[in-house]
Amino acid sequence: MKKIVILGSTGSIGTQTLQVIEFLTQKWEITALTANKNVDLLAKQAKKYNVKFAVIRDESLALRLKKQLKDTNTEVLTGNRNLEYVASLSDTDLVVNAIVGAAGLKPSIAALKSGNLLGLANKESMVIGGRIINKIIKSNDSEILPIDSEHNAIFQIIKDHNKKDIKKILITASGGPFLKLPIEKLQDVTVKEALNHPNWDMGNKITIDSATMMNKGLEVIEAHWLFEQPYAKIKAVIHPESIIHSMVEFKDNAISAEMGVSDMRLPIQNVLTYPNRYKSSVKELDLYNVGKLNFLRPDLDKFPALKLAYEAGKEGGSFPAVLNAANEVAVSLFLQKEISYVQIPQLIENVMNKHKKITNPEVSELFSIDKWSRDIAREVAKCL
Numbered sequence: 001m002k003k004i005v006i007l008g009s010t011g012s013i014g015t016q017t018l019q020v021i022e023f024l025t026q027k028w029e030i031t032a033l034t035a036n037k038n039v040d041l042l043a044k045q046a047k048k049y050n051v052k053f054a055v056i057r058d059e060s061l062a063l064r065l066k067k068q069l070k071d072t073n074t075e076v077l078t079g080n081r082n083l084e085y086v087a088s089l090s091d092t093d094l095v096v097n098a099i100v101g102a103a104g105l106k107p108s109i110a111a112l113k114s115g116n117l118l119g120l121a122n123k124e125s126m127v128i129g130g131r132i133i134n135k136i137i138k139s140n141d142s143e144i145l146p147i148d149s150e151h152n153a154i155f156q157i158i159k160d161h162n163k164k165d166i167k168k169i170l171i172t173a174s175g176g177p178f179l180k181l182p183i184e185k186l187q188d189v190t191v192k193e194a195l196n197h198p199n200w201d202m203g204n205k206i207t208i209d210s211a212t213m214m215n216k217g218l219e220v221i222e223a224h225w226l227f228e229q230p231y232a233k234i235k236a237v238i239h240p241e242s243i244i245h246s247m248v249e250f251k252d253n254a255i256s257a258e259m260g261v262s263d264m265r266l267p268i269q270n271v272l273t274y275p276n277r278y279k280s281s282v283k284e285l286d287l288y289n290v291g292k293l294n295f296l297r298p299d300l301d302k303f304p305a306l307k308l309a310y311e312a313g314k315e316g317g318s319f320p321a322v323l324n325a326a327n328e329v330a331v332s333l334f335l336q337k338e339i340s341y342v343q344i345p346q347l348i349e350n351v352m353n354k355h356k357k358i359t360n361p362e363v364s365e366l367f368s369i370d371k372w373s374r375d376i377a378r379e380v381a382k383c384l
Contacts, residue, residue, distance in 0.1 A: 130225025217309020
């Protein structure tokens with residue numbers, strides 16, 4: 001019996017992680033589950049899996065959760081501090097961090113500092129704090145297993161290779177719902193259209209990031225830290241079919257690819273069962289019906305968010321934190337219909353232009369930068 005903590009259990013990755021656990025013959029004890037605001041689903045999950053801890057990040061919802069769990073043995077905890085607490089629980093075999101956004105950084109650090117194996121679906125942990133996290137890993141002999149389909153694919157490809165043999169990392173992108181839409185029509189796209197992803201089932205924030213290709217930009221920065229490769233070696237490739245989840249080109253010019261259907265349960269199961277493999281509930285990829293596989297160079301005029309991410313990553317220091325925070329605000333404002341789709345990258349660029357770089361920010365500084373960026377983003381939005 002293995003013990004697991006799932007941070008963000010009510011979101012897309014969290015719920016699919018629970019589905020995989022139910023399917024696997026390998027037995028897991030779910031120790032703790034957490035959510036931001038979804039009290040009802042968290043309570044339902046806590047009862048079903050008889051968890052020791054249920055953490056609701058929004059402290060105003062604690063009483064409601066306690067009422068729903070009053071006849072159980074589950075202890076209700078609240079706030080960011082307790083996300084870190086359950087992430088660092090001893091006698092834990094795996095912590096899955098499926099929190100969306102910058103709030104996932106401190107729990108990732110807590111898990112790694114405690115020596116827990118971290119299944120990482122929170123890309124912001126590496127985008128914002130990659131330098132700090134890598135330092136912890138090296139000094140603490142900790143380990144990250146990436147859950148994002150692209151990074152999990154890269155991990156599978158390179159795990160038995162010398163990093164010096166890598167010539168190029170090729171991160172695939174679907175191109176989102178607007179790949180074929182003329183650039184002049186982007187100013188009129190709606191929230192509903194942006195949320196209509198052609199291949200993947202994801203939460204609202206990540207789906208909008210996919211539409212702008214910011215998601216791919218964040219993944220480039222994450223890959224830089226996870227696999228310790230320079231940005232010049234990390235390329236985004238549009239692959240509309242989403243059959244190949246990423247590729248690695250080696251110095252002999254051979255390219256290895258990881259393929260499968262578009263289903264996040266596949267990388268999730270890879271992390272849950274690593275280093276072993278088991279039968280999964282994911283549909284088999286029928287190569288006879290796949291047909292053609294297409295690959296396109298990203299249009300940075302059409303998808304300026306990707307360009308901004310490369311710029312922030314190469315600039316380094318505090319810039320990725322600024323990029324991430326400004327993007328979170330921009331996406332939220334777009335979902336609320338307060339700014340247009342094309343204003344998302346405009347807002348981000350404005351905030352980046354106002355920022356003065358801090359070369360090696362510590363965790364406390366990163367959160368000050370995060371707050372500053374969000375405040376400036378909201379001010380900038382009023383002027384767009």
